[in-house]
Amino acid sequence: MSSSTLTREQSAKAFDGHQYVYSHESSTVGCKMKFGVYVPEKAEKEQVPLLIFLSGLTCTEQNFITKSGVQSLASKYGFIVANPDTSPRGCKIEGDSEKWNFGESAGYYVDATESKWSKNYRMFSYINEEFYDLIVKNFNVNPKKIGILGHSMGGHGALISFFKRPGQYQSVSAFAPICNASASEWGINAYTNFFGQDETLWKQYDATELVASYNGPKPHAPVLVDQGSDDSFKDNQLFPERFIVACKTASFPLELREQAGYDHGYYFIMTFLEDHFKYHKNEFEHAQ
Template sequence: MTQLTQVSAWKSFGGTLSVYDHESPLLGCTMRFAVYVPPQAAHGPVPVLWYLSGLTCTWANMMEKSGVQEHAARHGLIIIAPDTSPRGEHVPNDDAYDLGQGAGFYLTATQEPWAKNYKMDQYITDELPALIAANVPSADMSRQGIFGHSMGGHGAITLHLKNQGTYKSCSAFSPITSPCRVPWGEKAFTAYLGPLSVAWEQYDATELVKERQSKALILIDTGTADSFLETQLKPEIFIKACEKDGQRLDYRLREGYGHDYYFIATFMDEHIAHHAKALKG
């Protein structure tokens, strides 16, 4: 089993926030992630909640800006924040912010030069959970949920729909729910997966929900002042698909909020409570 190297650790709201490095055979590089373990973990295993960040982000955006530790400590949840892509000098990259390092899109690339390293969905669902199970004894891997922001919201919903037995709860902030139909997704999918094909549909929440409705209530918050609302998010497409195909969805448009962590921090308590109810009920 790959060893973890602790980079840093801080006490927070009675629990501990730790940052680790490890070598990833799957991605072919060194990866860094953060784990917040709440005080309740001292008395036995607690549920695990994965947070997937958006374009250009790392573990730090979530753990430093969202205020999640206070809410996780109150509800007794472990929070895991992985990186958003493989990284390193030898890892393929692009000068644009929305492709390459920092923009893994939580999929398995099939096109060169990306195919060797860009396997973020497998990393999130297989390699990293195995490390958590082996190194965080308080993590109850039978009770896992997943959420995320923007590109990470896309990842959270698609991974939930494809792994419903693993992720029993799901939510998102400002998610890209129809990547096949918006510029961010079209660009990334063309690069990573090749020309438009059925392969794209396996990473599109709107397409997945037509065949793989889950029993979970998916909670989504998006700001009405989000500068990407009309061009990249287009929530009405996913909302209509859920209504048509019977997926339980609570999609809330929040007046005046943007695409930022001020917005996320405002409603983080409600998302944590949503997952706690599902995972501890």
């Protein structure tokens, strides 16, 4: 491991492996970034699959690793699981910390084009280039078995990463993703700041829009998306039904499961997380 690029902030044994938190100076977003990574014992002996998990609004690198119980599953399935922060921090841009759904903890995994934000808010490039390469180079990852998943804003981030980088990820899944970001209140507010009034730029970071033009490798099994029926954001921010229609129109395979009685939180994620591990494992088994 390259000690010159990564600083270990936390380390704890969990099951047969270790949960770490590292920091590094990011050249992409221009500040120190933290991330969590669980490394199972199996990775000490051989290359193993990698899952990247993207978190939602208000989250840091801590939420997923402290609330989901992911460590037991990562150990059981022998996956490295890496989860970055959700935005740059400490950039001191006016307006970046006034609202819970925009700015710090809410970077939407996009590359901003407006000059105020474009230097630091480059989370799409950070996730899919710098962070991706950092994990692959510093940990014992099988480069042919890499999947991405996320929750809410992070589910949106996972889907757009899969669609915009065909072939980079062998698998993708999501929990309650923002499916149509350019048409949701959250997305409209963020995208107006990040991209200005040019709605063609908004649509370049919108899963419902992107699936129509996706021409990369299709998954072996339909992409797995779980959505709670009692999610208070479902009908006015997430718009899963629009994504279902878009996937059908594009003949893109999707299994969107509405889970009765579940809300938007981590108990929901915890309940169905193993199904997502099983899904990614199945996709990895078909990877060439």
